[in-house]
Amino acid sequence: MIERYTRKEMGRIWSDSFRFEMWLKVEIAACVAHNKLGVVPDDALKDIREKAAFDIERIHEIEKTVDHETIAFLTNVAEHVGPAARYIHYGMTSSDKLDTALALQLVAASDLLLAGIDNLRQSVGELAKKHRHTIMVGRTHGVHAEPITFGLKPALWYAELGRQYERMRRAKETIRVGKVSSAVGTYSSIDPRVEAIVCEELELEASPISNQVIQRDRHAEFLCTLAIIGGTLEKMAVEIRGLQKTEIREVEEPFPPGQKGSSCMPHKRNPNVCERITGLARLLRGYMHTGVENITLWHERDISHSSVERITLADSAILLDYMLAKMNWIIENLVVHTDRMKHNLASSKGLVFSQKVLLTLTQKGMSREDAYRIVQACSMKAWDSDSTLLDELKRDAEVSAQSTGEELEACFYLDDLLKNVDIIFDRLGL
Template sequence: MIPRYTRPEMAKIWEPENKYQKWLDVELAACEAWASLGEIPKKSLATIKKKAKFTISRIDTIEKTVKHDVIAFLTSVAEHVGPDSRFIHKGLTSSDIVDTALALQMREASDIIIKDIKELLRVLKSGALKYKNTLRMGRSHGIHAEPTTFGLMFALWHEEMKRNLSRIEAAKKAISCGKLSGPVGTFSNVPPFIEQHVCKKLRLSPAPVSTQIIQRDRHAEYMNALAITAATIEKIAVEIRHLQRTEVLEAEEPFEKGQKGSSAMPHKRNPVGSENLSGLARVVRSHALAAMENIALWHERDISHSSVERIILPDSTILLDYMLARLTGILRGLHVYPDRMMENIEKSFGLFCSQRVLLRLTEKGLSRENAYQLVQKNAMQSWQEKKDFRETLKGDPKIMQYLPGNELDKIFDLKYYTKNVDYIFKRVFG
């Protein structure tokens, strides 16, 4: 991933140094297991553990000739260890090392993402509580519907992000899996004990059954969990973009001192952060599809998945880490305009009360069809004449026949629409 969207902690997980160290960790754990069976002399094991290391530049040089990264790695390690290196990689195949080590990298990446989500959840909860009773107009199909609160929007985002957290945690568990079962998964030249020992040492679960590789449905599950989380981020970003539109202007991204919005128009304050998140979400989602394509491999394994994973796993985790951090910053500094929210509520002339009027008329004895036609006629008239809906209704004798005096006025009380906010918040936050 390009440096622009890369944060240091996540980047380190995918650097060659960490990858090769994970490979070495697996190899050393396997040597310990073999030694416990008496297959590697204790003196040789001590030499291996003392001298085993690698040189990245040397691995790169060797790979140019052998065209095989694991062989290049093993050759580099052997050059450091000496004659006892003959015990390293005993009975194993390349994927025993690569897949088991990859699980460790993906687990590390998961831990960072989980930490990011928990920080975002704290910000979302804070926003929900702060704006719990801040009225705003709810919209369906982009059209004014009924009043809600800005806090409920934050509560909704919080609940969805909690589900994402659960998905990431489940995907982390699914991918925390190792295998050291040989070329086709039959333990032909390596006893199951070696796999058990290595996985226990590295805090992984042994794959109950495998081929040459760990099956890629696990990786697809992981990538889809990332993609769904990215989609939620975009969902929030799109809402902020809509709210920042000049005609709406109920909220704005933070705009720092010295920041500029346009090379041509000095007045512009564009929602570039949210737009950036919308774009990056598309990349992460596309990578989930690539992971799905990796599930169907030939027989006990082909290598078509490898080139894909070298791109999508680092890039998706790096991007999601960046996206979560950026969204958290946007929401933490979000400018919110309650007065503008009330102005927008008033722009609908009280038409949001149409369902209440409809229900009250049916309670008075009108059929739903007749009540609907009556309310709709007055609502359309109010909209066309830009006239207060309540006043339009008061001018209709049929309406006043069923809703006399103050009864109609009571229907237009905004507090009616927030009467269950406390109940909803209790369900979300306890």
């Protein structure tokens, strides 16, 4: 992933240095297991533990000749260890090391993502509580519907982020699997107990069955989970973008001093970070698709998945980590224009109370069909004139025959429509 979207800690997990550290960790764990089973002598294990190291530049140099990264790595480690290196990678195939080490990377990445989701959820929860009773208009199909509170929007995100946290936790468990089962998964050259010891040492589950590789449905699930979480962040970003439109202007993403919105229009204050998150969510969905394509490999394994995973797994984790941090910054610094919310609600001329009028008329004895016809007709008149829905209702003879002016006016009380908001917040623990 390009440096622009890479945060330090997540970038470190996907660096060559960390990857080779995990490779070495797996190889040493296997040597420890073999030592417990009497295959590796104590003095050899001591040498391996004390001397095992690698040099990235040297690995790349060797790889230019052998065209095999694992062999280049093992050759370089042997240069450091000496004669005891003959026990390193004993009975193993490349994927025993590669897939098990990859699981360690994915677990580390998952921990960062879980922390990012949790941080964002807490920020969203605080925003929801702050605006629990901040009244605004709700919109369906982009058109004014009924009054809501602004706090309900982040409350909705809060609940969804809770589900996303659980998805991420499950994805971590799905991918927290290692294998040390030799060339085609039959343990033909290695004791199955080695796998059990290695995985216990590395805090991984041993795959109950594998061929040459851990099956890629696990990795596909991981990528799908990241894409789904990205979808929630995109939903939040698109909502903020919509509410930041000039004619709406109910919220704005932060615009720090010195920031510029356009090279040619000095007045511009664009939701560019939200737009960036929207774009990056598309990338996550693309990587998800590629991950699903990787499930199918030839027979006991081919290498078609490898080149793909060098990009998709690292990039997806790095992108989501960046997106979570950026959205958290937006939420913590979101500008909320409560005056605009009041103004936009008032601009509906009372149309947002049409359902309450409909229910009142039916309660007074009018059929639902007649009540709907009358309220719709009065609403259309208000839409197309300077009057309000209440004005049109008071002028209507059929309505006047059923309800008094006071009864009609009671239909337009905000408190009645929003009387159950607290129940929703209580359900969420906010």
